[in-house]
Amino acid sequence: MGRPTLEQVAQHAGVSRATVSRVVNGSPTVAEPIRQAVERAISELGYVPNQAARSLVTQRTDSFALVLPEWATRVFSDDQLFPGIVRGVSQEMEAADKQLVLMLAGSAASHDRIERYALARHVDGVLIASMHGADPLPGTLARMGVPVVCGGRPLGRTRVPYVDVDNVSGARLAVRHLLENGRTRIATIAGPQDMVAGIDRLNGYREELRDSDRRSIVAVGDFTRDSGAVAMRQLLQDDPQLDAVFVASDLMANGAMKVLKEQGRRVPDDVAVVGFDDIELARYSDPPMTTVRQPMDGLGREMARQLLHLAAGESIPDAVVLPTELVIRASA
Amino acid sequence: MGRPTLEQVAQHAGVSRATVSRVVNGSPTVAEPIRQAVERAISELGYVPNQAARSLVTQRTDSFALVLPEWATRVFSDDQLFPGIVRGVSQEMEAADKQLVLMLAGSAASHDRIERYALARHVDGVLIASMHGADPLPGTLARMGVPVVCGGRPLGRTRVPYVDVDNVSGARLAVRHLLENGRTRIATIAGPQDMVAGIDRLNGYREELRDSDRRSIVAVGDFTRDSGAVAMRQLLQDDPQLDAVFVASDLMANGAMKVLKEQGRRVPDDVAVVGFDDIELARYSDPPMTTVRQPMDGLGREMARQLLHLAAGESIPDAVVLPTELVIRASA
DNA sequence: TCTCTCCCAGAGAGCGCTCTCTTATAGAGA
DNA sequence: TCTCTATAAGAGAGCGCTCTCTGGGAGAGA
Structure with missing residues (x-):
């Protein structure tokens, strides 16, 4: 009975x-004959080391937590962001023979849960992905001595190492592309301004326009498709002459394009549209969407790599920023 | 130094x-004054119990693994299936104050990893979601005494408890709807025939047609959008007169509808289309898709519930089948 | 041949916790 | 007053493993 x-x-x-x-x-x-005898015994008995006993003495668990805001599984449900990060992290962890513990942080209560979990030495480190606003969790954990790496630059004053994609440059690329194509009235549908991705993409848009002396026309959405539609209607009302829109997410861009179609504007002839994310939808929308690609797998992998280094006691850079890339299709 | x-x-x-x-x-x-003194000491020192030490003696870890085939994050990347299951499981686990360990099973090698992991007493039980073909993993683990619950009826002779959605009835509902609307030549784009969802949905289609003496027209896809498009072309060639298609997934239905449009067939006027899954895309496609809804959150939650019972030593039913539901929109 | 060194296996002390068993204290009943 | 029971706190034995330290045997150098 029981495992040996x-x-x-x-x-x-x-x-x-x-x-x-x-x-x-x-x-x-260990001498070779003895090693073989032991190995035979192990496989004959089907022995597998008890992890609890092992980590009691080694003080390591060889597993790491990935914390995701619960809404990530909802808002991002139909694109690759959430699965992409998970996959990237998972691959890297598997390669290092570490385990991945997934924690969805729903309420404030679960922050407490996560904190206790990490402090119970259940994991050797924590990855925290894409939080809203200035989340205190990363800072708290880091202060308690738990290795932490954030996905997405954390807001606030916390000095926690992070990995992010280059949202500003991505947005600038998009806007520059529109400018180079002779568009003159370039609007934007920004993301929520309590999220770094929302803020940075809007900044990129503004910077690029400022450099070329165009005025900005801004509406704000919350990264959902519907909010993109609402924002587009708003923009058309604000400036019926606009001939281009840079939208801070593909999902919002999809909603926006639907509105443009409804209102009889042709894409890209009348209005050019550039999205952000390069989710699968972008490739299959009508017309296929020009968008800014962000490497979500890569983000996950890089986060994992940094955390593994950190947990191994090595020092890591404060920030790693992954490049974004403009993917030109038909909408702009 | 270190935690107290x-x-x-x-x-x-x-x-x-x-x-x-x-x-x-x-x-x-424990007498009240002593309890208070202890609690004060705990909070003063910031004490958190060491999980490894605890589970060494209790033989429990209070965490459970969810195994997902790696391709689930890819093929299903743009719908709710994967995040839906994860969310459902996660909610139920959190409610029971258990931890969720996510494992992506990519290769055959990772099967080994997962087996060792479970046998290392790292988790109190394992959930295995939607595997291809007759996966030996559930059976192996169950035989080793690890509590296991499958998501989706396992193929093969393994007697492992499972939770599934009612694919057969769902497919029948879809076909019946088409029949009731006077469609006479009803084709289907089936899913892969090494997956239960693919098999059962095709069976449901066949059963319903047989009951009404219609002949079946079948093409097989692999649940991807592109395969849906390819299959649709095939069907139109096989039977140019067809006036309806039941497609075994929304993603394939999306590909199929694109082909229909290209070939000048109006949906639903010329060809009615019913999908399966009810992913977000279905609501936003043009026309909005009539489809069969399967409760992915519910599936995850029920799997978790059953596993918790099993791990607690209670006996659970061999199978739990959750109902599916026809959602009527514009495509049929 | 004897000693010194090297190499490899064993002994044993915990890691931090739970849980049974034991003991001390107090109150009740005779 | 003495014993019997009830109740609450302490003592201590592990859980299964790692890792340092010790010891014994063999080979090399003198």
């Missing part, structure tokens, strides 16, 4: 507990 | 280790 223990393997192989431990952990100081 | 231990809390409160343990675990046999 080190002790039993040792007995079965006729050696001491210590020797079995050495074999299991690949110590080089 | 039980011992230190005991010392600080002037009691024994056992008493602190009692307080932490909410034992009723």
Whole structure:
């Protein structure tokens, strides 16, 4: 009954507990015949080391938590952002033979849960992805000595290392493309201004326009499709002459394009549209969308890599910023 | 330095280790003044129990694994299936104060990893979602005494409890709807025939047609949008007269509708289309899609509930089948 | 041949916690 | 007053593993 223990393997192989431990952990100081005997015993008994016992002494668990805001699974449900990050992190963790614990942070209560969890030494480190506003969690954990890496530049004064995509440059690329195509009245549908992605993309838009002396025309959405439609209607009302829109997410751009179609504006002939994210939808929309690609897998992978370094006691850069790229299709 | 231990809390409160343990675990046999003293010590020291030490003796970890095939994050990337299950499971686990460990099973190698992980007593049970073909993993784990619940009926002879949605009835509902609307040549684009969802939906289609003496017209896709387009072309070639298609997933239906449009067939006037899944895309396609809704959150939640019961030593039903529902929009 | 060194296996002390068993204290009944 | 029971706190034995320290045997140098 029960799984076999080190002790039993040792007995079965006729050696001491210590020797079995050495074999299991690949110590080089074990004579070949003994190693083989132990390995035979291990596989005969189907021995698997008890992780709890091991981490009790090593003080490591070899697993890491990925914290995602619960709404990420909802708002982003039909694009690749959420699965992309998860996949990237997961790949990198698997490669390092570490485990991934996923935690969805819904309420404020779950912040507490997560904090306790990390402090219970359940994980060797924590990744925190794309939070709203100035989330205190990363700072709190870091202060308690828990290795933490954020996905997306954290707002506020917390000095926590992060990995982000270059939202500002991405937005500038998009706007520059519109300018280069002779568009003169370039509006934007910005994302929520309590999220870094929302803020930075709007900044990029503004910077690029300022450099070319155009005036900005701004509406704000919340990254959902419907909010994109609402914002587009607003923009058309504000400036019926506009001939281009830079939209801070593909999903909003999709809503916006629907409105443009309804109002009889042709895309891109009358109004050019550039999105952001390059989710699958962008490729399949009508017309296929010109957009800014952000490497979500890459973001996840890089976050994982940085955290692994940090947890290994190495020092890591305060920030890693991944490049974004303009993908030109038909909408602009 | 480092986090405080039980011992230190005991010392600080002037009691024994056992008493602190009692307080932490909410034992009723502690006198009120002592309990308060201990609680004060706990909060003063910022004590958090070490999970590894605890589970070493309790033989529980209070965490559960959710295994997802890696391609789930890719193929299903732009719909709600993957995030839906994750969210459902996560909610139920959080409610039970358990942790969720997410494991993406990519290769055959990761099967091994997962097996070792579960056997290392890292988790108290395992959820396995939507695998291809007759996956040996659930059976193997179950045989080793690990509590397992599958999402989606497992193929093969393994007797592992599972939770599934009623694919057969859903498909029948869809086909019946088409019949009731006077459609006579009803084709189907089936899903992959090594997946239960693919098989059952095709079966439902066949059963319903057989009951009404119509012949079946079948093309097979792999649940991707492109495969839906390819299959639709095939169907139009096989039977140019067809006036309806039941498509086994919304994503494929989206591809199919694009082809219909290209070939000048109006939806639903010339060809009615019914999808399956009710992902967000269905609501936003043109025309909005009539489809079969499957409760992915519900599936996740029910899986979690069953597993929690199982892990608690209670007996659970071999199968739980959740109802599907026809959502009528404009495409049929 | 003897000693010194090297190498490899064993012994044993915990890691931080739970839980059973034991003991001390107090109150009740005779 | 003495015993019997009830109740609450303490003592201590592990849970399964790692890792340092110790010890024994073999080979090398003198």
